Amino acid sequence: MPELPEVETLRRQLRPELIGRTIVSGRAFSSAKFTQATDLVGVSITEVTRRGKYLLFELEDDRELIVHLGMTGQLRMEPSAAEPDQYERAAWLLDDDRRFVFRDVRRFGRIAVVDAGDYSSLPTLHHLGPEPFDRALTGAVLHAALRSSDRRIKTQLLSQRPIAGVGNIYADEAAWLAMVNPTWRRVTRPEAERLLDALRHVLADGIEHGGTTLRDYRTVDGGEGEHQRHLECYGRGGRPCSRCGTELVAKSIDARTTTWCPVCQRR
DNA sequence: ACTGTAACCTGCAGGC
DNA sequence: TGCCTGCAGGTTACAG
DSSP: OHHHHHHHHHHHHHHHHTTTOOOEEEEEEEEEGGGGGGGOSSSEEEEEETTTTTEEETTTTTTTEEEOOOEEEOOOEEEEEEEOTEEEEEEEEETTTTEEEEEEESOOOEEEEEEETTHHOOOOOOTTOOOTTOOOHHHHHHHHHTTTTOOOOOHHTTSSSSSSSSHHHHHHHHHHHHTOOOTOOOHHHHHHHHHHHHHHHHHHHHTTTTTOSSSSOOEEEEOSSSGGGGOOTTTTSSBBTTTOOOOOBEEETTTTTEEEETTTTTO
């Protein structure tokens, strides 16, 4: 499910519910990916932040609870009496008699409890690139980052190194908007400028629309996002480009389906 | 240090 | 109806 707009939507919804709440107890599905959820007893949440696709719950004891949603993760608030379903992977009982629940059908998600700021156990977070809306991230900075590798632009974006939080949907959307071909291995400085503008544009739109619900993604209240109604490129292979009418092409690029317009996204 | 590939999981849609 | 294959918002371990 979850790219930056989906995770940011959840962060904004969870923050007022969780700040100041004390975790009474935690339970977890019996897999090392989730069992650290049980390490939190009698500790309160002081802030809810985000880096890329990672949700960070700051705790009063200078630790952080980190949640990554994988492909199918969901976060919910429930009354403590609610029946857990078979896909619940972690749940925390709060001092207001509600449960904060992590549900994840495919179990690609992950729960970690770390000392504040110590991300060495999560390689992608540890080496995460700048936030898309960080003012220090300029076209020149993105250009330099993309030049440091010969991998395809799409692959580099998905690596989380040049910029944080971009996944398959928003990578295809931004490349289309910027008229940059995702299969290129190098971009010019002006192309990098356009790509950064486009990334910011599609991510901001995604947040504005509460995220993209294709299958599993749900907001905290169980609702769907709206951004799937605004997609111009992702998932539209074989259909006409809304800019020029040419049939969009979909091919597997480094094992991820990638869609682009062979006319607009051409030099 | 970097890169490509397989692996981790389950559900669902489409073809036969 | 049922079986089989391929595909899905991601990250990470491992081999070269």
